[in-house]
Amino acid sequence: MLNTFVVYVENKPGVLTRVASLFRRRAFNIDSLTVGRTEKPEVSRMTITVDADQDQARRIEANLYKLVNVLLVENITAEPTIVRDLAMIKVAATQAARSHVLELAGVFRGRVVDVAPESLIIEITGDEDKIDGLLEVLQPYGVLEMVRTGIVAMRRGSKCSTVVSSGNSMSQTSGDDDGDGVQYSV
Amino acid sequence: MKTGGQILWECLEREGVTHVFGYPGGAILPAYDALKHSKIHHVLVRHEQGAAHMADGYARASGRVGVAIATSGPGATNLVTGIATAMLDSSPIVCITGQVGSKLIGSDAFQEVDITGITLPITKHNYLVTHAGELARTLREAFYVARSGRPGPVLVDITKDAQQSFCEFDWESAKPQLPGYRPNLSPAPKEYEQALKLIHNAKRPVILLGHGAIVSGAMREVRDLVEDSGIPVALTLLGLGALPASHPLNLGMMGMHGEAWVNHTIQEADLLIALGMRFDDRVTGNLKTYAPNAKKIHVEIDPAEINKNVKVDVALVGDLRDVLRELLPKIESVDRHEWLDFIDRLKGDSAVRDIQNLPDSGHLYAAHVINDLWRETRGSNTTVVTDVGQHQMWEAQYYKHEEARSLITSGGLGTMGFALPAAIGAKVARPETDVWVVVGDGGFQMTMAELATIVQEKLKVNIAIINNGYLGMVRQWQEFFYESNYQATPLLNPNFAKVAQAYGIRGETVTQRSQVVPAVQSARQYGGPVLIDFQVEQEDTVYPMVAAGAALHEMIRRPSPIVETSADE
Numbered sequence: 065m066l067n068t069f070v071v072y073v074e075n076k077p078g079v080l081t082r083v084a085s086l087f088r089r090r091a092f093n094i095d096s097l098t099v100g101r102t103e104k105p106e107v108s109r110m111t112i113t114v115d116a117d118q119d120q121a122r123r124i125e126a127n128l129y130k131l132v133n134v135l136l137v138e139n140i141t142a143e144p145t146i147v148r149d150l151a152m153i154k155v156a157a158t159q160a161a162r163s164h165v166l167e168l169a170g171v172f173r174g175r176v177v178d179v180a181p182e183s184l185i186i187e188i189t190g191d192e193d194k195i196d197g198l199l200e201v202l203q204p205y206g207v208l209e210m211v212r213t214g215i216v217a218m219r220r221g222s223k224c225s226t227v228v229s230s231g232n233s234m235s236q237t238s239g240d241d242d243g244d245g246v247q248y249s250v
Numbered sequence: 251m252k253t254g255g256q257i258l259w260e261c262l263e264r265e266g267v268t269h270v271f272g273y274p275g276g277a278i279l280p281a282y283d284a285l286k287h288s289k290i291h292h293v294l295v296r297h298e299q300g301a302a303h304m305a306d307g308y309a310r311a312s313g314r315v316g317v318a319i320a321t322s323g324p325g326a327t328n329l330v331t332g333i334a335t336a337m338l339d340s341s342p343i344v345c346i347t348g349q350v351g352s353k354l355i356g357s358d359a360f361q362e363v364d365i366t367g368i369t370l371p372i373t374k375h376n377y378l379v380t381h382a383g384e385l386a387r388t389l390r391e392a393f394y395v396a397r398s399g400r401p402g403p404v405l406v407d408i409t410k411d412a413q414q415s416f417c418e419f420d421w422e423s424a425k426p427q428l429p430g431y432r433p434n435l436s437p438a439p440k441e442y443e444q445a446l447k448l449i450h451n452a453k454r455p456v457i458l459l460g461h462g463a464i465v466s467g468a469m470r471e472v473r474d475l476v477e478d479s480g481i482p483v484a485l486t487l488l489g490l491g492a493l494p495a496s497h498p499l500n501l502g503m504m505g506m507h508g509e510a511w512v513n514h515t516i517q518e519a520d521l522l523i524a525l526g527m528r529f530d531d532r533v534t535g536n537l538k539t540y541a542p543n544a545k546k547i548h549v550e551i552d553p554a555e556i557n558k559n560v561k562v563d564v565a566l567v568g569d570l571r572d573v574l575r576e577l578l579p580k581i582e583s584v585d586r587h588e589w590l591d592f593i594d595r596l597k598g599d600s601a602v603r604d605i606q607n608l609p610d611s612g613h614l615y616a617a618h619v620i621n622d623l624w625r626e627t628r629g630s631n632t633t634v635v636t637d638v639g640q641h642q643m644w645e646a647q648y649y650k651h652e653e654a655r656s657l658i659t660s661g662g663l664g665t666m667g668f669a670l671p672a673a674i675g676a677k678v679a680r681p682e683t684d685v686w687v688v689v690g691d692g693g694f695q696m697t698m699a700e701l702a703t704i705v706q707e708k709l710k711v712n713i714a715i716i717n718n719g720y721l722g723m724v725r726q727w728q729e730f731f732y733e734s735n736y737q738a739t740p741l742l743n744p745n746f747a748k749v750a751q752a753y754g755i756r757g758e759t760v761t762q763r764s765q766v767v768p769a770v771q772s773a774r775q776y777g778g779p780v781l782i783d784f785q786v787e788q789e790d791t792v793y794p795m796v797a798a799g800a801a802l803h804e805m806i807r808r809p810s811p812i813v814e815t816s817a818d819e
Contacts, residue, residue, distance in 0.1 A: 074430060078378075082370065089371045119557055126554035132375040132395060135430040227429075 066095060067121045068145070068217050071110040071128060072102070072136040072227045079133045083110065086127055092116060096214035107135065107227050111216045135227045144220040150187070150213045151195045152177070156206030157184045165205055172198040183208055191215075254382035254413040255284030258346065261389040262290055264421055267317050269678050270346075271295055271304035275321025276361060278348030280413035293678060293707055296699035298325050300671035302332020303697070305343040307675030309336070310658045311633060311683070313467070315396050316675060319346040323361030326407070327368065331665060333403045334372040338662025339488060340465060342401035344392050352380040352409040366407050374402030380409045382417040386424035394426050399433025400552040401465060435553065437566040437573060444564045445547050446580050452521035452545070454589050455481045458504065458533075461488035461661070462526015462551060462570050464654045469493070471574035472525065478578065480586040482593060484512050486527050487646055488661040495650035501593070505533035507643040510794045510805045511596035517803040518592070519544045526550065526570045529559040530662070535802035549573050603793075603808045606648070614763050616641055616716045616786045621648040622766045623686065623714060626774070632684040633658060633676055637669035637693035639723040641716035643792045645688050667696030670713070674700060677709045684712070684774065691717040691743050701753040704779050712773045713781040715746055718788045726791050730806065750781035757781045 073079045080099055087094050095113040102109045116124060121139055128137045153174075157165045165184060169176060174188035188198055192215060199207065219225075252260070258281050262270065271293045274282045285292060295301040298320040305316030320329050326347040336343045350359040366376045375395050377388050385408065392404040449455065463472050469492055476483055476499050483493055484504035493500050501512045513535075516522065522544045527533070534540045537559060546562040548555070549570055556565040566573050601607060605617045620641075623634075634649055636642045636659040651657050658676055660668040669689040677685045694715050704711050716722075725739040750757030760769050760782055773780035793808035 078366070081367070085370050119561075122556075123554060123558060126552075126556070129430075129432065130374075130552070130554055132428060132431045 065115070065117065065141070066113050067116050067124070067139055067141045068147070068215075069110075069112045069114070069124070069128070070138045070140055070217060070225065071112060071134060072225065073108050073110060073131075074133040074135060075101070075106050075108045076133060079108070082131050082133060083112075083128070086131060087114065087124075090123070090127060092120065092124060098214040098216050100216070102227075104227065111214070113215060136225060138225060140217060140219055145217045146220060147191045147215050147217045148189055149192050149195055149215045150189045151199075152211050153186045153188065153199065153202060153207060154183055154209040155186060155202045156182060156208055158182060161205050165202065168198065168201050174198060251416040252419045253280065253284060253416055254385050254408065255281040256287065257382060257385045257417075257419050258389070258408070258413070259284055259288035259290060260419065261386055261421070262317060263288065265389070265393045266314065269293060269308065270317040270319050271301040271308070271675065272319030272346075273298050273301060273321070273325060275323075275325045275348065277322035277350055277410050278319065278325070278346075278408075278413070280410060281319070281346070281348065281408070292319075293674070293703065295671070296702050297697065298328035299332050299667065300674075300697055300700045300703065302329045302343065302345060303335065303665075303668050303671035304675035304678070305345070306332060306336045306339075306341045306668075307635060307658055307672030308679040309341045309343055309401075309675075310339075310672070311655055311676035312679035313465075313655070314342075314679065315393055316341075316343040316679075317346065318343060321348045321361065322350055322365070323363045325361075326363055326365040329405075330368065330372070331667075333369055333405065335660050335663045335665040335668060336403040337372045337374070339660065340401050340461065341403070342396040343403045344389075344396050345403060345405045347405065347407045348413070349378065349407045349409045351411045353411070355380075355409070365405065369405050372403070373405050374400075376405040376407070378407045378409075379412050382412050382415045385412065386419060386421060387426065390424055391426040391428060395428070395431065433551075434569060435551070436568040441564055441566055442576060442580075445566055446577065448521055448545050448547055448564060449479065449481075449523065450582055450584070454519050454592075455479075455521040455523060456501075456516055456519045457481050457483040458486070458516070458522055458524045458527050459483050459489045459492050460486040460525065460527025461492075462549075463489060463492035466526060466551070466570040468526070468571035468574055469654050471571050471578065473497070474578055475574055475581060478581045478583060480584060480590075481523065482515070482590065484508070484516060486530070486533055486661070487659065489527060490646060491651035491654045491656045494652040496652060503646050505530075505802075506535070506796045506798075507647065507792050507794065508533075509600060509647075510807055511593065511598065511600055513796065513802045513805065514596045515593050516541055516544075517801075518596075522546045524548045524550070524562070525574075528552075528555045531559070531798075534559065535796045535800055535804070539801035539803075541802075605808065610763065613787045614761060614766070614784065615790055616644045616718070616784070617648050618763055619714065619716060619760075619766055619784045619786060620644050620688065623688070623770055624649040626767060626770045627684065627686070628652075630684060631682065632656065632686060633680070634686045634688055635659070635669050635673035635676055636687075637689040638664045638666045639690045639693060639721070640718070640726065640790070640792050641688055641690045641722070643723075644716070666690075666693035669693060670697050671700045671703075673711050673713075674703055674707070674709060677711050678707070685710075687711060687713040689713065689715055690722060691715055691719065691741055691746070692721045694746070695743075698749065701750065701755060701781075705754050709779060710777070711779050713750075713779070715781065715783045717743065717746065717783050717785050718790065719743065720788060722790070723792070725789070726795075729789070729791070730795070730797065746781060746783040755779045755781055757783070759783045759785060761785045
């Protein structure tokens with residue numbers, strides 16, 4: 065099954081390579097990996113999706129923790145989360161087809177961000193299924209070019225992850241241990 | 251103000267380093283220039299691979315961090331095998347490499363190589379330092395990461411300009427900043443309870459003892475556990491010495507070349523208590539048939555090892571010594587004589603099949619050499635450093651190790667060429683210890699250039715070459731699994747005694763069993779290094795053997811002189 069990990073790492077050169085290299089080394093196939101800044105400048109946040117069973121997912125988590133620059137790992141697969149992917153789709157839109165394409169973009173709450181005589185660029189944000197859905201209906205008109213960011217994910221509700229990067233401690237506020245995994249209490 | 255080079259040596263001194271093993275070159279020259287102000291003794295090696303193995307041997311002999319130093323490019327890449335060896339066997343070493351100037355990085359400059367990239371998967375962590383100001387904190391972190399938690403190699407790559415430039419040196423304020431690094435985990439109380447319940451309910455328990463016991467310094471606690479609980483112990487190759495071989499509950503080595511009855515014991519067990527070992531394929535055989543009726547408890551410092559190869563029922567993640575101290579007061583003594591009697595019966599005719607008990611055929615067997623070496627050195631403070639192959643397994647079988655750190659060998663990576671340089675490191679770390687290298691004729695030739703290092707450093711290291719004229723273990727596999735098709739395994743060797751003599755080392759050749767003991771005695775009494783070329787039976791075989799991928803109880807055994815079977819069960 066597809067597992068989603070949120071990984072907080074030190075914002076340092078080479079950390080992305082270390083994480084990517086770990087997945088290669090342990091023969092796990094990354095489905096999607098995104099990385100970006102967080103509310104703290106010294107911390108970056110990755111969202112990684114990877115196909116793995118429960119045991120493998122635990123080993124991935126444990127192996128990620130072995131990387132010195134990794135601050136916090138959360139497997140949020142089983143939790144209610146908001147998942148977002150962003151795509152830009154350049155679609156052929158001739159005179160005749162234009163209004164149909166615009167209509168479809170509207171149904172999917174996509175935005176037109178560029179208009180050219182023969183084509184449009186539609187920007188769409190949503191979970192992966194929604195983007196796949198729009199792509200499918202646009203295919204007959206001719207998708208000329210497409211780019212997706214890969215997903216970012218965040219837990220719903222007030223529960224959040226806190227990375228205390230000063231000092232040697234890490235905590236997950238209001239985190240509940242399910243009790244059957246490896247414990248990481250310090 | 252100090253240069254980066256000066257800061258390097260001062261940091262090493264403050265980390266307690268007294269010896270480093272290295273080889274100079276262009277990109278590390280500023281650091282070597284600053285060496286003259288340092289109290290640290292530099293051991294000049296003959297190949298950087300030797301430097302890494304020496305640092306490793308130093309670390310394994312002493313428990314302290316070993317240090318290797320090399321220049322950029324080929325100097326750095328030559329360290330790679332030694333770093334991987336240390337990684338697989340959790341040995342704490344710090345490797346310092348020079349790097350081209352920071353402005354040249356990425357330009358394919360002369361002797362530039364991306365050594366942090368190359369060593370990424372074979373180091374516990376690594377660093378590229380481009381400013382002298384980062385050096386002190388980086389080195390403190392490197393030593394801390396190398397020796398804490400599950401130890402391992404750390405590489406610090408330092409650009410030439412970082413070695414040359416000046417900056418303020420303030421050790422106190424250069425504290426490690428490792429917010430994500432958690433080397434010390436501890437199990438939850440509930441997990442202890444689960445483990446104790448399994449231990450107390452078990453009828454046929456076995457302790458599987460590994461290298462972690464030695465790394466953690468838990469020998470006392472292991473012994474207490476064994477004696478309080480009455481549970482017998484099987485050891486991994488790297489665990490040998492963690493419990494004295496003479497201890498009545500020490501069954502000996504398990505796995506591919508373990509005694510048949512030790513493996514049978516594991517297969518018959520209803521509980522395996524794995525202490526500081528990682529269920530390597532060389533000790534489990536086929537995982538599908540491994541200890542099928544046993545519950546498993548895994549005490550291990552590295553959470554990534556849990557359920558990696560063998561699915562366990564209870565995992566106690568933490569330092570072995572701490573975990574055992576927590577467990578010990580709650581261990582109840584149970585009468586286990588039924589189980590121990592059963593194990594005793596499993597021994598069957600093993601003693602009869604033992605090569606030591608076979609009638610003298612006039613041949614010199616490696617097992618005889620090693621057993622005689624053990625008899626002559628037992629009770630003395632002796633460390634044996636072995637290479638990889640048949641001689642390594644015979645040593646593990648016939649040299650009875652009573653003390654932790656009295657055997658140093660490359661287990662996980664199986665690095666031929668390890669023994670001679672690692673022995674140099676061990677001798678430097680513990681000069682009061684007698685050091686014997688036990689090495690095959692193949693592996694010896696991989697790193698024999700370090701004979702010069704022995705002489706230059708005036709080290710008393712004794713070398714026993716188990717010379718069978720073959721890459722013996724590979725030949726054995728060819729014999730068993732490739733219809734004796736001995737491709738590329740026969741060796742045409744030099745006269746090793748003369749090679750030694752050319753270096754100024756006493757060299758001799760032994761071909762008869764009667765010469766073994768006098769040669770060993772004479773070598774021990776001699777003031778300098780001695781090399782003995784033991785020319786043993788060429789096509790001898792390490793028995794028993796679990797073929798790769800076979801079940802642990804399916805062993806190829808030494809044909810019995812009484813019951814002629816080439817394989818049983």
